[in-house]
Amino acid sequence: MDALVQELIKIKSEGAGAVLITVVESQGLDGLDSGDKCLVRDGRIVLGEVNDGDLEQTLLREASERLSDEHSRLVSVETASGGQADVFFEVMPSPPKLIVVGAGHIAVPLVKIAKLMDYHVVVIDDRILFANRERFPDADEVIVGDMAETVKALDITPTTYVVLITRGHKYDEPCLRELLDRPAKYIGMIGSKRRIKACFERFKEEEYVSEELISRVYAPIGLDIATETPEEIALGILGEIIKVRRGGKAQSLSRKR
C-alpha cells in the first residue's frame, strides 16, 4: 500500500492523469476482494494485478472513458465466467491545458482568467512584440514561432482546449488544419459567421475534410452573452470551454431569459 500512496503522490505532482480502480463489492469474481486496487496510467495498469485478460480490457476501457469525462464513478463489471463486481473508478485528472493561438488583445484577459482557474496555459504568436513575458506574466509557456508549425508540434490530449484568435483568417485556417484530427476536447475559432462559413466550404470542397471533423469546431467562438469588450469576449470563450468540459447547458439557473 506504501508503493501505491507514493505513486499517487507522484502522479499528482507530475500533473499526470490516472485512474485508481477499487473493488467495492465482489460477487463470485475469482481472486477479487473488496478493497483490491489497481492503478491505471498512460493506458496501462502500473500497479496491482488483474489475472483475467478480458476483465483487464474492460477495466482499461472504462478507465479511459472516466479519464476523458473527468467524473469518478461506480461501475458494475461482469465477467464471462458469470462473476460480478461493483468497481469504483476514481479519476485523478491532469490539469486542463489551454492553448491560445494569437497573442492579441483578447489573449491578455483570456490568459489571466484561465490562470485563475488553474489551467496550464500556452500562448503562441509569430510576433515577439505580442508573445512575450511582459504581456503574459502568468502564462506557463510563451512561444514565438510560426503558429501552424508550433501547433503541429504540440502535445494535444483529450484534456487540451485550443482557442484560435490570431489576427486574421489567413493565420487561423492553417492552424485549424493541423488541429482537426487531433484529440483536443475543444477547438474554438474566432470570426464572423460569413467568414467561418467560407472557411468551412473551402475545407470541404478543396480538401475533402469530413463534415464530422468540421462539426467539432466551435465557431464563431464563445457563449452568447452579448459580449462587447475584450475582457467579456475572453470570459465568453472560457464560459464555453467550461460548458464543454463539464457538460453544462449555459442557461441561467433561474431559467430567466
Next chain:
Amino acid sequence: MENIYDDVKEFLDQGETVAVATIVSTKGSTPREVGAKMVVTAWGEILGTIGGGCGEADVRREAIEVVRTRKPRTVRVDLLDDISSDSPAVCGGIMNVFIDPWWKDEESD
C-alpha cells in the same frame, strides 16, 4: 489542489492504520459529489469532508471500526429522514460511502 494522499502517507509512515471514506454513488441531493473523500484515524480524527452533519458522524463511527478490523465496508447514508434535524447538512439524498483501511505492509519496505 488538495491531495489527501499526502495525509495518508504521513499516517502510514508513522505506522498507523487509517480509513479512507469515499462517496462512490449518490441519489438525489447530497452535500458533496461522487469522489469526495475523508481520512479517519484510529481515534476518530478527521481530515477532509464528505459533507459534515449526521451523515459524516455515522461514517466516522464506522470508519473507526474499519481501522480496527482492517476490513473495508460500504455505508449507506440516508439524508432523507433527517428533515426535522437542524443540521445544515440536510439535503434529502442518499449516498453510498466506501470505507477502506490503509496501512503500511511490512514486507513491501
